[in-house]
Amino acid sequence: DGGITQSPKYLFRKEGQNVTLSCEQNLNHDAMYWYRQDPGQGLRLIYYSQIVNDFQKGDIAEGYSVSREKKESFPLTVTSAQKNPTAFYLCATTGTGGPSNQPQHFGDGTRLSIL
């Protein structure tokens, strides 16, 4: 089945630890996005990538890092510099065209908590 796979579903971070969230897609989409969702709030854009080996900061990039070495994969690292990492993290993709004039396809998220 075509889709977006995020793993793990639940993740716990210790103080001072970096953790990496996985996002894999088999939709052959060029663009990929990472969002953060806090309870009762809208999704906020962390990073996005429109092509392999290129990515841009979103609205809340501080304390996060990404890489885009393969078209299918866009991992997000939550670094120890992110002081409030507890949230629901969502990965999305879009095909050819702009990020807002076509549907975004989402994975089922990773819930990150602090131990």
Add this chain to the structure above:
Amino acid sequence: SQKIEQNSEALNIQEGKTATLTCNYTNYSPAYLQWYRQDPGRGPVFLLLIRENEKEKRKERLKVTFDTTLKQSLFHITASQPADSATYLCAPNNAGNMLTFGGGTRLMVKP
């Protein structure tokens, strides 16, 4: 920056009635506006996209309107069913051509 307002209080309606959800935006005039459904613990699922030159868009029991003068979009579900219970997110594009998501409105349809 762009601000999106959706009613944060849950909307409770009876099965069979029409649900109407509101999305208001400020500080920018979007060219596109999208609506998504999100179930607990899941990612959002795309429902409809409407362009600034379209007043109304329909898909089965769903209807979206886009009033660029009022800076408002309305999302309607006719003949609502308990299975329609979910959180609905509106997402206009911003000046950077990225989507800006509202906090969502939770809809509860009672049998």
